[in-house]
Amino acid sequence: MKNPVCWVVLTGISIAFIQQGLPVRSQGESQSDNKQMDNITIRQGETLFLSCSQGDFVTHTAWLNRSSILYAGEDKWSVDPRVSLVTLNQDEFTIKIEDVDLTDEGQYICAVQTSSRPRTTSVHIIVQVPPKIVNLSKDLVVNEGSNVTLMCLANGKPEPAIVWRMISASDDSLSSDNEVLEIPFISRYRAGVYECTAANDIAVDTQTVELTVNFPPSVSDGRDVGVTLGQRGVLLCEADAVPEADFEWYRDDRRIFNGFDGIEIEDDGGLSKLTFFNVSEADYGNYSCVAINKLGSANTSIVLYGPGAVQDGNSGTSTVFTPTCLLLIVLLHLLLKF
Ligand SMILES: *[C@@H]1O[C@H](CO)[C@@H](O)[C@H](O)[C@H]1NC(C)=O
Ligand SMILES: *[C@@H]1O[C@H](CO)[C@@H](O)[C@H](O)[C@H]1NC(C)=O
Ligand SMILES: *[C@@H]1O[C@H](CO)[C@@H](O)[C@H](O)[C@H]1NC(C)=O
Ligand SMILES: *[C@@H]1O[C@H](CO)[C@@H](O)[C@H](O)[C@H]1NC(C)=O
Ligand SMILES: *[C@@H]1O[C@H](CO)[C@@H](O)[C@H](O)[C@H]1NC(C)=O
Ligand SMILES: *[C@@H]1O[C@H](CO)[C@@H](O)[C@H](O)[C@H]1NC(C)=O
Numbered sequence: 001m002k003n004p005v006c007w008v009v010l011t012g013i014s015i016a017f018i019q020q021g022l023p024v025r026s027q028g029e030s031q032s033d034n035k036q037m038d039n040i041t042i043r044q045g046e047t048l049f050l051s052c053s054q055g056d057f058v059t060h061t062a063w064l065n066r067s068s069i070l071y072a073g074e075d076k077w078s079v080d081p082r083v084s085l086v087t088l089n090q091d092e093f094t095i096k097i098e099d100v101d102l103t104d105e106g107q108y109i110c111a112v113q114t115s116s117r118p119r120t121t122s123v124h125i126i127v128q129v130p131p132k133i134v135n136l137s138k139d140l141v142v143n144e145g146s147n148v149t150l151m152c153l154a155n156g157k158p159e160p161a162i163v164w165r166m167i168s169a170s171d172d173s174l175s176s177d178n179e180v181l182e183i184p185f186i187s188r189y190r191a192g193v194y195e196c197t198a199a200n201d202i203a204v205d206t207q208t209v210e211l212t213v214n215f216p217p218s219v220s221d222g223r224d225v226g227v228t229l230g231q232r233g234v235l236l237c238e239a240d241a242v243p244e245a246d247f248e249w250y251r252d253d254r255r256i257f258n259g260f261d262g263i264e265i266e267d268d269g270g271l272s273k274l275t276f277f278n279v280s281e282a283d284y285g286n287y288s289c290v291a292i293n294k295l296g297s298a299n300t301s302i303v304l305y306g307p308g309a310v311q312d313g314n315s316g317t318s319t320v321f322t323p324t325c326l327l328l329i330v331l332l333h334l335l336l337k338f
């Protein structure tokens, strides 16, 4: 009576009928008994237990994945090492599938042949996959005014929802509920770190993209500086630029370099500092600072003046003591000495 192949073929035929919703007859007598269990939802990577009840007079029993047999009684038919038998006794027939993957999704059927009639129990397995961002824009360097497109593609099941947002402090109004974030005519204020979040019922994946926006230098208006002879004098030049600006200093049309007699030029980020260690008469004059990066340049002029210098109306507004005032103080000082 033990003829598994024949029995399997019969079971296969029975199942084909079941799936067509037709009543299945065994030996032309009693009807089969088909049960649909609740769907089982499981996460990718977990272990799935498939269990069905047996009962008395069971002659054959099998677990099937779609139409292929995983186990026929104690005999393993599946070649998949992840599949193994857990329990087979009069009460239950349980197998397990380790490290479940998306391809394992689908209908599993427990087919039981009793002395009287066949019985099947089917269960639909749904595999969930945590979101994973698989294609993300690389960190980007663009020029101001470019149209920028950031892309974030993610896998997952259920299909993850994708959200883009800017996380740097300068502007958090920029976001998108989409795989694509488009920023037309990008401004320097939209440079920063952007975050893509892919979320579904089971988990969240987050990645960031850094966006650098290049722009040509702009230089703050120079503040004229009044210094008495023999004192230290410092001219400051401040520039805003990406990439950071290089600075050049000029006296009228003549370039001044660091290390010139009694002069030091120090650049620190967006700030350049020209220092006269000991201001002499010849140092008084009109200086200009030029800030340069690959996108352009900007300049401002700064006057270094001494006591008694006559200031143009259009500059020198920042000093606390006007030269005339300074002169008065000096004169007063001299008078008091006598
Ligand atoms: C089980 O899953 C299938 C396929 O996703 C679906 O069509 C069916 O409605 C689900 N049944 C239940 C009871 O959730
Ligand atoms: C179930 O069948 C599908 C399709 O043939 C296959 O890809 C998957 O690996 C099978 N799973 C198991 C656990 O046998
Ligand atoms: C990522 O997306 C871009 C744009 O759609 C495409 O050109 C590229 O081939 C994708 N890369 C991968 C690894 O999928
Ligand atoms: C940016 O997009 C606008 C339309 O949205 C287009 O007119 C313009 O030419 C684009 N600029 C660049 C540099 O591609
Ligand atoms: C500044 O220069 C003057 C003239 O060259 C010199 O007499 C004086 O000692 C210098 N002062 C300092 C502090 O170096
Ligand atoms: C300094 O020189 C610049 C040009 O090099 C000029 O535009 C500016 O008016 C000058 N400032 C003074 C106070 O002469």
Ligand SMILES: *[C@@H]1O[C@H](CO)[C@@H](O)[C@H](O)[C@H]1NC(C)=O
Residues within 6 Å of the ligand: 290, 297, 298, 299, 300
């Ligand atoms: C300084 O800037 C003005 C415009 O703001 C420009 O005309 C001039 O050529 C610049 N000078 C230098 C030395 O770059």
